[in-house]
Structures are given as C-alpha cells and as structure tokens.
Amino acid sequence: MDRVKIEVMHMNERYEKLLFKPGHTACAGCPIPIIVRTVLNTLGKNTIVAFGTSCLEIISSQYPYNAWGVPAMHSAFENTAAIASGIEAAQKKLGNKVNVVAFAGDGGTFDIGLQALSGMVDRGHNVLYVVYDNESYANTGIQRSSATPFGAWTTTSPVGKKIHGNKTFKKPLALMMAAQGAKYVATASISNLPDFKRKVQRAAEIEGPKFIHVLNPCPTGWKFDSSLTVDVAKLSVETGLWVLFEIDHGKFRITYKPKEFKPVRDYLMLQRRFKHLTDEEINKIQERVKEDWSMYEGLEGVKI
Amino acid sequence: MxxxxxxxxxxxxxxxxxxxxxxxxxxxxxxxxxxxxxxxxxxxxxxxxxxxxxxxxxxxxxxxxxxxxxxxxxxxxxxxxxxxxxxxxxxxxxxxxxxxxxxxxxxxxxxxxxxxxxxxxxxxxxxxxxxxxxxxxxxxxxxxxxxxxxxxxxxxxxxxxxxxxxxxxxxxxxxxxxxxxxxxxxxxxxxxxxxxxxxxxxxxxxxxxxxxxxxxxxxxxxxxxxxxxxxxxxxxxxxxxxxxGRDHGDGLVETYNLDGAKHAIITMGSIVGTFKHFIDQEVDDVGIIKIRSFRPFPREELIELTKGLESVGVFEKVISLGLGGPLAHEVRSVVKTPVMSFVGGLSGRDVTLNDVSHIFDKIREKKSGFEWIGSKLK
Incomplete structure (x- = not known):
C-alpha cells in the first residue's frame, strides 16, 4: 500500500475512535473540543450526552452536520441538567448502565441553568455535569456572566470612564455544588490533561450527581492569539488564579499546587480583555489569589 | 362498570x-x-x-x-x-x-x-x-x-x-x-x-x-x-x-341537537354540558358544535357542519386583548354564516342558564359581533 492509503486508513481509524469528531466549527484555538473529547474518550461509547444551547451546540450540530460520536440531545439553554435528569431516570428504568453526561457553558450553568442544576443535584441523579467556563456569554458576543472574573472587559461590562470592566469576582460554583451534596466535585484545566482525565475517571466510578468545572480560555472573547490557548490555560493555573482541586464525597483536596506562583500580571497581560487594568486593580486580583489559596489550603483534608 | x-x-x-x-x-x-x-x-x-x-x-x-x-x-x-x-x-x-x-x-x-x-x-x-x-x-x-x-x-x-x-x-x-x-x-x-x-x-x-x-x-x-x-x-x-363502545363523534368535533337546527353554538370543554342541559329543557332551533380538537383545527368539519345554518355563536373562556374572542376569530375565518362572539366564564365565573338563554337569543338575531357575558362593569 502506498503511503497516502496508509495515512487515510490511519485517519479513518482515528476518526472512529474520537467521540467528538473533527469537522466541528469551533473557532481556531477554541478548547471546547478538547474538553468534550477528553470527557467522552475517557468515558467511552457507553455514554449519552445532554448539551445546552451554547457555543458547543453551534459548533457540534449545525443541521445536517454533526460532530457527536455518542447519542446526544439538545433542548434549550437553561435546562441541560433537567434533560440529563430525565435521560438518567429513563435509562435507569430501562435497566441500562450508561454514563449520562451534561455539557453546558458558564452562562447556562452559573446563571440561567443554576436552578435546574441544583434540582438535579438535590434529586441525586447519577449524572456527570461538566461546565466549560469561557467566563462570558461567548456565543452571543461575549456578554458578562456570573463566571466573568473581576476587571474583565466584556460587551456588557465595558471599560468606561466610570466603570472599569466587570465589578465582581467569579461565583464559587464548585464549592456551592459541594455544599449541596454533589458526590464528586472537581475543577480542571486543559493544560493538565492527566489531572482532568483522572477526575473524569473518578467521577465515572461514583454513583450520584458529579460536577466538573473546566476553565475554557476563549481566544475570541478573551482576546488572545489563538495559538496561545494552552499557554493561557497553563498560566491560569501557575498564577494560582485557577485552582485545581477535587471534593470527593465532601472531602477537599488540592490536586496541583504550583511550585512557585507566577504573578497574575503574566496571565492578565496576555489577554486584551484585561489590558485596561490599573496597577491597583491588578494588585487587587493578586490579593484575591492569596486569599483564595489561604481558604483552599485551609480546606485541605476538610469534609465539606 | x-x-x-x-x-x-x-x-x-x-x-x-x-x-x-x-x-x-x-x-x-x-x-x-x-x-x-x-x-x-x-x-x-x-x-x-x-x-x-x-x-x-x-x-x-x-x-x-x-x-x-x-x-x-x-x-x-x-x-x-x-x-x-x-x-x-x-x-x-x-x-x-x-x-x-x-x-x-x-x-x-x-x-x-x-x-x-x-x-x-x-x-x-x-x-x-x-x-x-x-x-x-x-x-x-x-x-x-x-x-x-x-x-x-x-x-x-x-x-x-x-x-x-x-x-x-x-x-x-x-x-x-x-x-x-x-x-x-x-x-x-x-x-x-x-x-x-x-x-x-x-x-x-x-x-x-x-x-x-x-x-x-x-x-x-x-x-x-x-x-x-x-x-x-x-x-x-x-x-x-x-x-x-363510546362515541366521540369523528374525534375532531361532536354535535348535539344539530339536525334541523337553524343556529349553532360552537364551544369547547365542560361548558358544553350547560348548553346541552338548556337545550334539553326548551330549545329546538339551536344545536351545539363541540370542538374536541382545537389543534389541529377542524376547518373542513366546521365548514361542512355550518352549511345551511342561519347564524352561529362562539362561546369561549378566553379573550385576546385587542382582538376579541380568539376562537370566534378562528371560526369566522372558515364559516360563511354570521358569527356572534361571546366571552365569559373567565376565571371560574359561573355561566348560568340565564346567560345561555341570552346567548341563544343573541345568536337568533343573526348578527356578527362581540359581547361579554356576565359583565359587572357599568
């Protein structure tokens, strides 16, 4: 066989294995496919997905095209957790042992979908809910959500003479889910795939509601070069802004601690959404990192 | 049993x-x-x-x-x-x-x-x-x-x-x-x-x-x-x-006392029972067309059933503010006879036999129009 044929065979084989297929329409540098693929290829084909209206809907399933390698259902924006609840209940009744996974963005999770998510956790559905957090309503044109970080420019937290970007810090949703009794809660980063995969594997072993919060650096919304996605993700972790932890049956554990914290400025200045920040504002963010780590380290080993 | x-x-x-x-x-x-x-x-x-x-x-x-x-x-x-x-x-x-x-x-x-x-x-x-x-x-x-x-x-x-x-x-x-x-x-x-x-x-x-x-x-x-x-x-x-063994008309509509009637009241739901009761007591010129299936709308069935009628009335428990009785407007869009629109019984208000009597009298006038039933506004 000639080399081209072998290449094609190799590609077909690879295509079959990927449970989120190439040919999706994500922006260059968008990490959503990395996140979805990491989750699905860790869980395998025995998985059913519910996904909310979001960038993921738009990039995965524009009729008549499709990137899903597992059964998947989209309904609306705020009801991903409720759809997943119904799927899980039906699968249970059918006697099928399958993984049920919900994917939604931060707007569909932190804001408009929070009630449905809380209901799903309350009722104890055996669902893994994964939020990919691009810290904005990216799909509608980068509007502010309650996951948008302090100081960030978005189209609805603009940088004006009076107000300088987003006024609030990110909602601590993972901790909220743990407080409500989700069996497994974790944060993850696309810059640390072994950690991310292990967390997905651990979640799959546990019966009950599971929640993984993945930071999703968005070149389009955060205004950085699309070749830098993984670098930005990595800096979010190395500066301590994005803390990798897990809460397994209520027990808190930091899963990665940078040996030496990089200054937050290194992370912020890669992104034009932060370019307006004053030294004072950057210091405020740096202080917040210290406070957060002090809190998280205090939680180490604690049962929430 | x-x-x-x-x-x-x-x-x-x-x-x-x-x-x-x-x-x-x-x-x-x-x-x-x-x-x-x-x-x-x-x-x-x-x-x-x-x-x-x-x-x-x-x-x-x-x-x-x-x-x-x-x-x-x-x-x-x-x-x-x-x-x-x-x-x-x-x-x-x-x-x-x-x-x-x-x-x-x-x-x-x-x-x-x-x-x-x-x-x-x-x-x-x-x-x-x-x-x-x-x-x-x-x-x-x-x-x-x-x-x-x-x-x-x-x-x-x-x-x-x-x-x-x-x-x-x-x-x-x-x-x-x-x-x-x-x-x-x-x-x-x-x-x-x-x-x-x-x-x-x-x-x-x-x-x-x-x-x-x-x-x-x-x-x-x-x-x-x-x-x-x-x-x-x-x-x-x-x-x-x-x-x-139970009859529900053709599934889209059911009729009552319509054979030989000159007029009809078109309506839906439990109020049909009140109209039937009144007709049983003293009416022979008004029949009932009960819409069972509002969607799909029984367009052809209504055209057929109202052929030859002098007038119809539509009674409905809903108002489209700024338009009138929405069901009446749908009926008007298909039937050729004058359609009198009645809106009443809103939020559980009783529709009495006196109201029904009044509705039938109005239908017999063979006019198109709109009227609130049981209004207390002066």
Missing amino acids: KKVVEISHAIAEVVSKVGPKVIAAYPITPQTHIVERLSELVANGELDAEYLNVESEHSAMSATMGAQACGVRAYTATASQGLALMHEVLSVVAGERLPVVIHVANRTLSAPLTIWNDWSDSFPERDNGWLQFYAENGQDVVDTTIMAYRIAENHNVLLPVMINIDGFILSHVYEPIDMPDTKDVKDFVGEYNPIVKLDVNDVHTIGEYATPDNFQEFKEEQWNAMMAAKDVIKSVTAEFKEKF
Whole structure:
C-alpha cells in the first residue's frame, strides 16, 4: 500500500475512535473540543450526552452536520441538567448502565441553568455535569456572566470612564455544588490533561450527581492569539488564579499546587480583555489569589 | 362498570394504565390531585415508574422530554403559570417530534392572581405544534387520554398532545366513570415505538440547530404532521368506539341537537354540558358544535357542519386583548354564516342558564359581533 492509503486508513481509524469528531466549527484555538473529547474518550461509547444551547451546540450540530460520536440531545439553554435528569431516570428504568453526561457553558450553568442544576443535584441523579467556563456569554458576543472574573472587559461590562470592566469576582460554583451534596466535585484545566482525565475517571466510578468545572480560555472573547490557548490555560493555573482541586464525597483536596506562583500580571497581560487594568486593580486580583489559596489550603483534608 | 371517582384521580389511573416510565412534575393548583395520585401509585409499587419531584415546570417538561427521547413514555401535568413557564420547552418538544402526552387543568393566567378556570393558559400555546384536545367531562378525558397516545405516537404524526380539562369544574369533580381494564388500555395504545431515540447502540443526535437554508422545511413537516393528525384522530376515534363502545363523534368535533337546527353554538370543554342541559329543557332551533380538537383545527368539519345554518355563536373562556374572542376569530375565518362572539366564564365565573338563554337569543338575531357575558362593569 502506498503511503497516502496508509495515512487515510490511519485517519479513518482515528476518526472512529474520537467521540467528538473533527469537522466541528469551533473557532481556531477554541478548547471546547478538547474538553468534550477528553470527557467522552475517557468515558467511552457507553455514554449519552445532554448539551445546552451554547457555543458547543453551534459548533457540534449545525443541521445536517454533526460532530457527536455518542447519542446526544439538545433542548434549550437553561435546562441541560433537567434533560440529563430525565435521560438518567429513563435509562435507569430501562435497566441500562450508561454514563449520562451534561455539557453546558458558564452562562447556562452559573446563571440561567443554576436552578435546574441544583434540582438535579438535590434529586441525586447519577449524572456527570461538566461546565466549560469561557467566563462570558461567548456565543452571543461575549456578554458578562456570573463566571466573568473581576476587571474583565466584556460587551456588557465595558471599560468606561466610570466603570472599569466587570465589578465582581467569579461565583464559587464548585464549592456551592459541594455544599449541596454533589458526590464528586472537581475543577480542571486543559493544560493538565492527566489531572482532568483522572477526575473524569473518578467521577465515572461514583454513583450520584458529579460536577466538573473546566476553565475554557476563549481566544475570541478573551482576546488572545489563538495559538496561545494552552499557554493561557497553563498560566491560569501557575498564577494560582485557577485552582485545581477535587471534593470527593465532601472531602477537599488540592490536586496541583504550583511550585512557585507566577504573578497574575503574566496571565492578565496576555489577554486584551484585561489590558485596561490599573496597577491597583491588578494588585487587587493578586490579593484575591492569596486569599483564595489561604481558604483552599485551609480546606485541605476538610469534609465539606 | 362505572365507578364514582374524582376526575383528577381518574386521569392518574388511566395514565398509570398506559404506564409511563418517568413522571416529572411540579405542583400547581388545580393540577395537584393528578400528580399526587400518580406519586402514590409509584410509592405503592402499583406503577413502575421514576417519579421526579422537579424544581419547576420548566424542568418538569425538560425532564419529561429527556426521558421520552430515550424511547419510553414520560408524563407531566400542569396548569396556568406552570404551563407558561413550560412555554419555551413546549415548542422544543414539538419541534423535536417527541409525542409526549400531558394534561392541563386549565386555570387563568395572572394577573390578577387567581386559581380558577379559563383557557388563558392553553390558548397562548396553540401555535407551537402541540395537538390540543378539550374534554367535556370525566369520561371524555379518560377516553381522550387513551386515544391521545395512539394519535401522538403514530409515525405520520409524532407530535405531542395537550389534553385540556377545565380546572376545578372537571379536575376536582367526582363523576361516574367507566374505567377500562388495564389490559384493554395497553392493547389499545400498544408499545411506544419511536423512529429515533437516545441509544448507545444506534447513535443519533436529537436537537440540532437549523439555518435559514433548512429551518422552514422542519416547520413544513410539522404542519404536514398536524394535517395528517386529522385522519389519524378520525380513525383512532372510530377504532375506540368499536373497541370500547363510546362515541366521540369523528374525534375532531361532536354535535348535539344539530339536525334541523337553524343556529349553532360552537364551544369547547365542560361548558358544553350547560348548553346541552338548556337545550334539553326548551330549545329546538339551536344545536351545539363541540370542538374536541382545537389543534389541529377542524376547518373542513366546521365548514361542512355550518352549511345551511342561519347564524352561529362562539362561546369561549378566553379573550385576546385587542382582538376579541380568539376562537370566534378562528371560526369566522372558515364559516360563511354570521358569527356572534361571546366571552365569559373567565376565571371560574359561573355561566348560568340565564346567560345561555341570552346567548341563544343573541345568536337568533343573526348578527356578527362581540359581547361579554356576565359583565359587572357599568
């Protein structure tokens, strides 16, 4: 066989294995496919997905095209957790042992979908809910959500003479889910795939509601070069802004601690959404990192 | 054999006989007795289903559609604000062609806040791809429920069905009801056999998004399915009559005292009983055309039935503010005779025999117009 044929065979084989297929329409540098693929290829084909209206809907399933390698259902924006609840209940009744996974963005999770998510956790559905957090309503044109970080420019937290970007810090949703009794809660980063995969594997072993919060650096919304996605993700972790932890049956554990914290400025200045920040504002963010780590380290080993 | 039961409990019983695998519900007056009884049946092991106490009607409809997409029957019921909260999901259920069957215990939409009956909850949902039936009494709702599954799940239809019952007037009333045996119900409705479902062995995506290049065809297909539903309703209703012996007209409309009548009152739901009672006492020139199927709208049937009538009236428990009686306007769009529009009974106000007498007198005037019934405004 000639080399081209072998290449094609190799590609077909690879295509079959990927449970989120190439040919999706994500922006260059968008990490959503990395996140979805990491989750699905860790869980395998025995998985059913519910996904909310979001960038993921738009990039995965524009009729008549499709990137899903597992059964998947989209309904609306705020009801991903409720759809997943119904799927899980039906699968249970059918006697099928399958993984049920919900994917939604931060707007569909932190804001408009929070009630449905809380209901799903309350009722104890055996669902893994994964939020990919691009810290904005990216799909509608980068509007502010309650996951948008302090100081960030978005189209609805603009940088004006009076107000300088987003006024609030990110909602601590993972901790909220743990407080409500989700069996497994974790944060993850696309810059640390072994950690991310292990967390997905651990979640799959546990019966009950599971929640993984993945930071999703968005070149389009955060205004950085699309070749830098993984670098930005990595800096979010190395500066301590994005803390990798897990809460397994209520027990808190930091899963990665940078040996030496990089200054937050290194992370912020890669992104034009932060370019307006004053030294004072950057210091405020740096202080917040210290406070957060002090809190998280205090939680180490604690049962929430 | 007939048994005297509360209609809400009869609904729970007949739904239970069909056997949904997932029930997701949120309480709202006057739907509560339906879902309370279903939760009891599940708790006692009489119904093998998952009962989800969801945190809103939005999630009730969402969990129901998620379950139905897995290839099982799923159920919910609601009313009023609850139906309004479901609104967003209702059109998705229809658009994704999931033949869910639900009951709505019709109750007024706020404001002012009120709990009693009219159709201001279900009428705003008339354009979103659900079949809508309106039941006259307990037996009607039980029979319609059994038929609804067959109609919804027919592969030429594959659309959801909303069975409307007047809140309190029907939902909380005890009535002698002939409840079919479970085996007969199961035999009649058959197995749910969807074309597409969420199945790890047969991968499909449900709920893609469409562009201007292909969206309209999805709606045209829904339209075609809605039109095809008319024939399916007729054949299922005929088969039901053969099997269970009860007559529901052609399934789309039923008539009463219409032979030889000069005029007709067109209406839906429990108020039909009041009109029948009045006609039985002293009327021979006015008949009733009861709309059973509001969607699909019985266009051809109304044209045929009103041929030769001197005038008709439409009585409805809903007002389209800024237009008039919405049902009357739909009737006017198809019939040639003068149509007098009456709106009354809003939020549970009694429609008395005096009101009926007045309505019939007005119809006999052979005019087109609009009138509030029972208004206290001076």
